[in-house]
Amino acid sequence: MGLNANQEPRADEHISDPERARRVAFSMMQDADTQRQRAEKALKKLEESIQQLEEARRSAEAANRAKSVFLANMSHEIRTPMNAILGFSQLMQRDPALTPQQRQHLDTINRSGEHLLALINDILEVSRIEAGRTTIHPATFDMHALLEDMEMMFRLRADDKQLRLSIERAADVPRYVVADENKLRQVLINLLGNAVKFTAKGGITLRVGTRQANSVLRLMFDVEDTGPGIAQAEMERIFDPFEQTQAGRHAGSGTGLGLAISREFVRLMDGEITVTSEVGKGSVFRFDVVVTQGESTAAGRKTVLRQVVKLQPGQRTHRVLIADDVEDNRELLRTLLEAIGFETTQAVDGEEVLRQFERCQPDLILLDLRMPVLDGYEVIRRIRAKTGSPPVKIIVVTASAFQESRQAILAAGADDFILKPFRNAKLLETIREFLGVKYIYADETAVATTVAASKIDRAALAALPREWLDAMRNAATNADMDHLLEVIARIEPRDAALARGLRQLMERFDYKKLLQLLQLETNGS
Numbered sequence: 340m341g342l343n344a345n346q347e348p349r350a351d352e353h354i355s356d357p358e359r360a361r362r363v364a365f366s367m368m369q370d371a372d373t374q375r376q377r378a379e380k381a382l383k384k385l386e387e388s389i390q391q392l393e394e395a396r397r398s399a400e401a402a403n404r405a406k407s408v409f410l411a412n413m414s415h416e417i418r419t420p421m422n423a424i425l426g427f428s429q430l431m432q433r434d435p436a437l438t439p440q441q442r443q444h445l446d447t448i449n450r451s452g453e454h455l456l457a458l459i460n461d462i463l464e465v466s467r468i469e470a471g472r473t474t475i476h477p478a479t480f481d482m483h484a485l486l487e488d489m490e491m492m493f494r495l496r497a498d499d500k501q502l503r504l505s506i507e508r509a510a511d512v513p514r515y516v517v518a519d520e521n522k523l524r525q526v527l528i529n530l531l532g533n534a535v536k537f538t539a540k541g542g543i544t545l546r547v548g549t550r551q552a553n554s555v556l557r558l559m560f561d562v563e564d565t566g567p568g569i570a571q572a573e574m575e576r577i578f579d580p581f582e583q584t585q586a587g588r589h590a591g592s593g594t595g596l597g598l599a600i601s602r603e604f605v606r607l608m609d610g611e612i613t614v615t616s617e618v619g620k621g622s623v624f625r626f627d628v629v630v631t632q633g634e635s636t637a638a639g640r641k642t643v644l645r646q647v648v649k650l651q652p653g654q655r656t657h658r659v660l661i662a663d664d665v666e667d668n669r670e671l672l673r674t675l676l677e678a679i680g681f682e683t684t685q686a687v688d689g690e691e692v693l694r695q696f697e698r699c700q701p702d703l704i705l706l707d708l709r710m711p712v713l714d715g716y717e718v719i720r721r722i723r724a725k726t727g728s729p730p731v732k733i734i735v736v737t738a739s740a741f742q743e744s745r746q747a748i749l750a751a752g753a754d755d756f757i758l759k760p761f762r763n764a765k766l767l768e769t770i771r772e773f774l775g776v777k778y779i780y781a782d783e784t785a786v787a788t789t790v791a792a793s794k795i796d797r798a799a800l801a802a803l804p805r806e807w808l809d810a811m812r813n814a815a816t817n818a819d820m821d822h823l824l825e826v827i828a829r830i831e832p833r834d835a836a837l838a839r840g841l842r843q844l845m846e847r848f849d850y851k852k853l854l855q856l857l858q859l860e861t862n863g864s
């Protein structure tokens with residue numbers, strides 16, 4: 340290598356080329372070594388981080404499992420006494436000798452109980468979603484009827500606050516669609532409920548349209564209100580569980596779970612929910628769900644639950660074995676079933692169920708799943724494994740809403756499944772379905788009357804105690820037909836003709852007329 344006269348001699352000038360090459364190689368090796376060491380260090384760090392993450396994941400999973408177990412147990416523990424509270428207060432409401440004040444107190448107990456239950460159900464739903472255990476059950480239903488239900492449900496609440504309510508359905512929204520009706524209903528109830536709750540002036544509009552792309556049919560929903568609106572910064576957060584804005588906290592009610600549940604339900608139905616809003620002007624919640632067009636013949640008919648008085652005479656005796664380790668639960672079922680005319684026996688644990696099954700040959704077993712000695716599943720298995728014994732119907736009555744799935748219970752060999760707390764009318768209807776028994780219903784015991792459904796005696800209605808009218812109105816506003824029937828049943832002993840007229844309106848699904856009448860009376864008196 341030649342030397343330039345103007346340049347300083349290099350420090351390694353005297354070193355021969357091979358030596359230089361050796362040094363370069365050595366320093367390269369050293370570099371490589373340091374790099375390798377660095378890489379090894381980084382790798383080690385990475386491994387450590389992965390290990391830490393893995394540990395964090397494991398402990399998060401364990402915490403999640405613990406949370407699930409806790410929720411399952413808590414839910415079971417709450418449902419069991421709730422079953423007694425709601426069940427016995429429903430039973431007492433059948434008593435014609437009650438004073439109006441006692442009825443009012445019972446109503447309050449019942450309403451508060453139902454409210455508590457709705458809350459527990461919401462919390463459970465969120466945990467189920469978090470645990471990835473929510474699934475959809477698509478079936479054919481009447482979409483137009485669902486929208487009419489929404490109108491009926493929210494019309495009075497909106498009127499009460501002097502808000503406009505309009506439901507606009509595009510001409511191409513099919514009548515019969517296949518989707519998860521209950522989830523769709525719950526999303527609409529949440530959004531319309533919020534719109535009515537937060538809006539003080541103006542109105543609420545629900546618009547329903549369709550969009551078809553690549554042979555996928557979507558229903559598009561807009562819930563628009565003229566309420567307080569939501570600040571930009573809060574828009575994403577309101578969809579998180581337990582998040583409320585100022586407006587929500589001021590409303591003094593609600594849990595901040597409605598939108599979180601709605602978002603997950605909409606996602607499960609392959610849609611998205613979004614909000615646009617302007618503070619002081621109002622909000623629009625928009626969502627879409629994928630549906631397919633359904634056939635009218637596939638649409639299930641909704642049965643209105645009727646108040647049962649007793650079994651029709653002339654049928655053979657039907658024996659029911661009540662299996663539950665909690666005495667209150669057994670007592671509730673015994674009182675209800677014996678009042679209707681069933682014969683009952685009881686068992687307090689799984690082994691006793693098997694003994695009683697052999698001894699009394701029941702037609703039906705109402706079976707709790709969590710029982711000492713042998714649990715409900717084992718009992719079902721052993722009974723179903725017995726050959727030669729007469730077929731028995733098994734209806735599981737359980738407070739474990741969280742961990743028991745309908746499929747698992749049916750797969751185990753049960754005929755059906757009822758969740759505690761249950762409505763008396765619902766339990767009796769399920770029993771009728773499986774035993775084929777015939778009941779006398781409250782509306783049939785009313786003396787024949789000349790009051791036609793369309794001609795309800797307004798004076799008689801106005802003469803009812805105020806709290807009865809309020810209770811009916813509440814029930815109608817919440818589309819709670821079971822409860823409405825219970826209230827009508829209370830009118831029975833006092834004014835059979837009026838009770839019959841109201842019931843006929845209900846059974847002809849003439850809700851509009853019914854609500855109109857009730858509203859006139861509650862506003863007018």
Ligand code: ADP
Binds near residue numbers: 584588592597598
């Ligand atoms: P909740 O209504 O029980 O508080 P949600 O999850 O349904 O719970 O709603 C969360 C929050 O989002 C509400 O508390 C409220 O602050 C806000 N919000 C929801 N809907 C509206 C609306 N239509 N207008 C204004 N704010 C709303």
